[in-house]
Amino acid sequence: MPYCITNSLIVNLLFHHHLFKSLIFLVQKEVGQKWASSPTKYSSKYSALSVFTNYLAETKIVLEVPRVVFIPSPSVDGVLVVINPYQDANLSKEQLTSFLRFLKNCFRFRRKTLLNNMGGFAGK
Numbered sequence: 001m002p003y004c005i006t007n008s009l010i011v012n013l014l015f016h017h018h019l020f021k022s023l024i025f026l027v028q029k030e031v032g033q034k035w036a037s038s039p040t041k042y043s044s045k046y047s048a049l050s051v052f053t054n055y056l057a058e059t060k061i062v063l064e065v066p067r068v069v070f071i072p073s074p075s076v077d078g079v080l081v082v083i084n085p086y087q088d089a090n091l092s093k094e095q096l097t098s099f100l101r102f103l104k105n106c107f108r109f110r111r112k113t114l115l116n117n118m119g120g121f122a123g124k
Helices: 003-015 029-036 048-056 093-106
Strands: 023-028 057-065 078-085
Touching (some): 003 029, 023 029, 029 048, 048 093
């Protein structure tokens, strides 16, 4: 999958998470780690998208795919990611949009505190 569309595609698919039992992607390793990251696993990749993805689905990297198996060989390794949406997450599109905007503000400036990041969100 082209790197430039992966994050927006996963967000759009998760907005319709109730339509899927499982989503399977072969993506760039760094992207897969971002989707599956948590505070304890791939923590340097932990982001708003990580929280959003893991709130709506169980996300696992099931296989690493080295770059040498492709012809022509890309400059990055890949991973196979399985995303199993939670069926009990009943949020409207508006609620999901607000939640994602909130998360993006939480992670806006990684070196600032959560309180400082939320200043713009709260209208300060």
